[in-house]
Every structure is written in C-alpha cells, then in structure tokens.
Amino acid sequence: MKTVPKHVLVAGGGVAGMEAAGALAEMGYRVTLVEKGDDPGGHLLQWHALFPDRRPADEVRSYLRKRAGHHNINIITRTTVEKVRHHPGGVRVTLSGGTEEEADAVIVATGFDLFDAHRKEEYGYGIYDNVITSVDLEAMFNRGRLEKADGTVPSRIGLIHCVGSRDEKVNNNHCSKVCCVTAVKQAIEVRQMLPSCEVFCFYMDMRMYGPYYEELYRESQEVHNVNFIRGKVSEASVNINNRLVIKVEDTLAGRPLKMELDIMVLMVGMEMAESGAKLAEASGFRQGINSFLESGDHHYGNNLSGIKGVFYAGTCTAPMNITDTISHARAAVAETVRYLKA
C-alpha cells in the first residue's frame, strides 16, 4: 500500500537544518527547508578551516550540500519562519511575507548569531583599524593574505578569548564553548602563515572540552610556540606609533601587563539568533536564562519543544561545535520520526 509521504518543515538552513533535512529526505519524508539567507550553509560558509584537525571547511560544506540536495527536499531561501502552531491536523507555519504552510512536523534549527563586537566598545572594534574578529581572520585565511589594515605584515597578533561570552556586561553569562579551541586553531594558522609573527592568546580558562582539543592546545605550545597569558583584557587603545596597546592582568604573575599588538583578534561568541528569538516569542517556545531555546528536558529530551510536532535541532538550544550540531540534528530527526509514526 502506497501512502503519501509526510511533510516536515525545517526552519533554518545551517548545519543542523541541512543535516536534519537530509536525514529525513533519505528516509522518504517530504521536506521543506526554509533559509533566511541567499543560500543554505549558515555560519559555516564563512569558515576556512575547522578545529581540531584544520581540515578545509569546504569538505563539510560539500557533505551538507549533497545532503540538502536530495530530491525530496524543497529549499526556500530569503525566507524566515515567523510562527508555528500545532493544531489537530498537524503544524501550521507562517513564513515571512505571510505565506502559510502545512506540515506534519517542524524542526526548529534557527541557530545562533555571532556576538556583535561593537558592543564591547572598550576593545575598539569599528574604531581601530586593526581590531578584527575571529570571523574576519577566517576571511583573511580564505584570501590567503594576513596583513594589517595598511597592507603591512604584522609582527605580533593577540587573540582575545571570551568576547561576548561569560560577561555580565553584555548580558551573556554563558560560555560559547568553541571560541577557546578556535583561538588555538587560528593561533596555529597564523604561526604557519607568518612564522616570524608572535602570537598571544589571552584567556580566562582554557576550555578544551572536545576530543583532540587538548592535544591541539599542546601542539600549539610544543610545535608552534604560541604564547598564553591568563587574564581578561580590560581595554585597548592606539599609541603614537599607531600600534594597538592592550591592558590586562597577567594573573599568573600577579601584575598588570601592557602589550603592543599589530592585530587584535576578538574571539566572538554565540548568542541566540534574533530570528529564532522572534519565532520563539510568536510561537510560545520557552527560552532559558541564556536566551537559547529551553528544551523539555536537559538530559533526555533536549530536542523536545514541549509543543506537539515541534522539535529543536542544533545551536538554537545552546552553543555547539559542528560534530555536536550534526548529532543533535540526527537526534531531532529520530524524535520527529518517532512522533510521526506514533
């Protein structure tokens, strides 16, 4: 007996959304993947290489593109999901522009926004030319040129951890998890690209939580001579030689320290996506104290929204690396299929 395949709408075409859509399509479900940007891919589109093994980001992009290219998937771009609501026949979805869609289930994969570094004004992003973010540095790696704003080669670069994370002043008490290891990865890449350039990481705690992260940290010291200073940078300024000067306490030496830098890289953290927050508000999803979506149970139900037929996947629930995002998306698919088959 042939039946009409059930329809699942996936809100968000980043890593989680593409993986979830692909997995569902493979199982024969009809999938609509709604992406707010011009193309699916999410933040991964901006990345040059990935931690911990520094493989090209393009390898994972190709995998996901293939996944989302399945013939059972209809991709709608430049569109956001504004509201979802459960009704006895399924889930009704309102898209931007007012279009309505009917689905049997919805997976919310609205992801994260990067912290806007302008908000930490004391670090001078947007004020001083050579203050950049970790994403800007990734773009330089993509171009294959690492230079100061005036085109000269930097001789010292500082990477500042926890920008927009673990900081009550910007209303983000949570840890974004991936910035520490990103800093170590980028520090190594800088050292490889410019062997005469000194690299300093300014950290509060080194959170090397994932497999091979600690090994990467060790490698950065052992092989690449990356320097680590434990302290939170309080402010940056520019001196008469047009070099950045940062102030920090070297907490392990127990004394304040100042240092000139040619480029200062701000390791921007992850925040709940604005589009996801709007969707949450319109649809009655609960948000935790960290603003991310709060699932039915932190331990054994972290894909459940509490609304029938609506499931969460990926970084809309918490900061995550790519590995965990893909796993979380697959778990969301398992929950969705269980629901659809019940």
Next chain:
Amino acid sequence: MMSATGANKFGFAINRSRMIDYDSSDRKVREYITSREPSFRLCFACGGCTATCTAGQHTSFNLRRMNTYIRRGEIEPLREEVTRCMLCGKCLLVCPRGVNTRNVVAVAAEAIRKLERNEL
C-alpha cells in the same frame, strides 16, 4: 639559658611557613564581607579589575589577589592592600561577573578596622 632571641644572634631563626593553613585561617573577614557584599563570591579571577586599576599601576594593589586572600582567610596581606585603593570604580565598569568591586574594598577596610578593635 639561651633565649629564642639569643638563638637569633647565632643566625638561627624559625622561618614562618609559607603554606596557606586553611584549617587555622581566619574566616571572619570573609564572612563579614560576603554577608555585606554577596557579589564578592562571584569573582572568577579574570584580573580585569587589576588590568584597569590606576592604583595597581603604581602600587602592589591587586583586587583579584585581594579577593583570593580573603577567601583563603589570609588577613595579613590585606591590612596594607585595602589602604591603596582610591575607590575610583573603574574596576566596576570592567568586571564581567558584576562584582560590586568598590564596595568589596570598602567593606574589607571596614572588616579590618573592626578586626583590630576586636569587634568582628
């Protein structure tokens, strides 16, 4: 009979242990500060306060270290430290944990005064 002072003249002295003896330390100051300024407990020792501190550029004043001393019940180094802060409050603007840093110093100075008068 040779007194302890006499032994000193021969070059013998008892070195005070550098070890923080947590079990015999004085926690009254910590309790006094914590009860009056509960945000004191939130410090995660990033050193942002010390980085921006004007007093700390020229004296040994170090609020992060001072917090640690208080937590460990090490009162001796505190007596001098608390007098160096100028209460400008720049540290307040920096602290990522929202510690009311300036009040911590004020309350610590108060605790030391009370301790000296046996009022703690």
